[in-house]
Amino acid sequence: MGKMERFSFIALVAGIIFFLFADFISWALPMFVLKDIPKKSVQDLAAEAIAKNTSAWSDFKKIARYYPEQFKKYYGEPNEESFAKALKVGHRWYVAEGCWNCHSQMVRPVSNETLRFGIPGVSNTVSYPSEYQNELQAPVLWGTKRIGQDLIREAAVHNIDWHVAHLYDPKTTSPGTVMPGYPWFFEKDENGNIVPNERGIGILTYIMWLGSWEVKPPKDFRITGTATAKNSSGAEEFAKATE
Structure with a gap:
């Protein structure tokens, strides 16, 4: 050789x-x-959020106040059981609608990602293993591209009203976006107002849960905006997204 x-x-x-x-x-x-990090069930996550009074639990109660009829119809009262149910429903539809195709869920330790997707003063850490050791991250939804924002710290970015408008018609909150609307997450109440249905409440709960474990304590720090929606008569109503 x-x-x-x-x-x-x-x-x-x-x-x-x-x-x-x-x-x-x-x-x-x-x-x-991960072998020494216990895998948490959805019930564990709900109980933990309530015990620590995280922003996710606070937002869940706000959804119940904002849309009392729909909330009571689909979830009853805001408690541990209904919170766990909403997280499961939201996660299921987040996966089913392919949200993970355009939105990642990981702040990586490269390219100043903590500045882009972390929240300075609230959470500027990169993602860590225990964030993913639970049923709502199985399978993990890290994604492969970011056509939209990374969402693992979304609890610290936008408020509920912003997300309601964004899901119904993304262009009202993000002009020029390629994201489609999800009107099937909504229905009309007895007054003809467009409100979240069971799927809508679930996905709002799930999105507002993402990164809530890093938001301490719950406070008004999120980005607000102006959105448009149409009532049953077709007239435009302008609502300022406030907490």
Whole structure:
């Protein structure tokens, strides 16, 4: 075997070994990192949010106040059971509608992502393993591209009213956006007003839960905006998004 042939053979073997080592690390290392972190159920997450009075629990109660008829119809009273149910419903529709195709859920330790997607003064940390060790992150929704914003810290960014308008007609809050509207998350109440239905309340709850564990304490720090909506008569109403 010539000198070059030996070198090529050694390089090939080394390449295979490094490939297998990288493959091993990709699944073994996370397993070792997470083995001592308990995986939380949705019920655990709801109980924890209530016990710590997080912004997610505060926002869930606000949804109950803002849309009392629809909330009572689909979820009853705001408590641990209804909170867990709304999180499950919201997560299911978030996955089903493919929201993860355009929105990632991870602040990475590169390219100043803590400045872009973290919240200075509230949460400027990169994502960490225990954030994903729960049923609402199984499978993980890290995403592969960011056509829209990263959402893992969304609890600290926009308020409920903004999200209601954004989900119904994204262009009212984000002119020029390519995001489609989701009118099937809404229905009309007895007065003809457009309000969230069971799916809408669920996805609002889920989105407002994302990153709520980093928001301490709940406070009015979110971005507000002006949105438009149409009532049953077709007349435009302008509502300022406030807490």
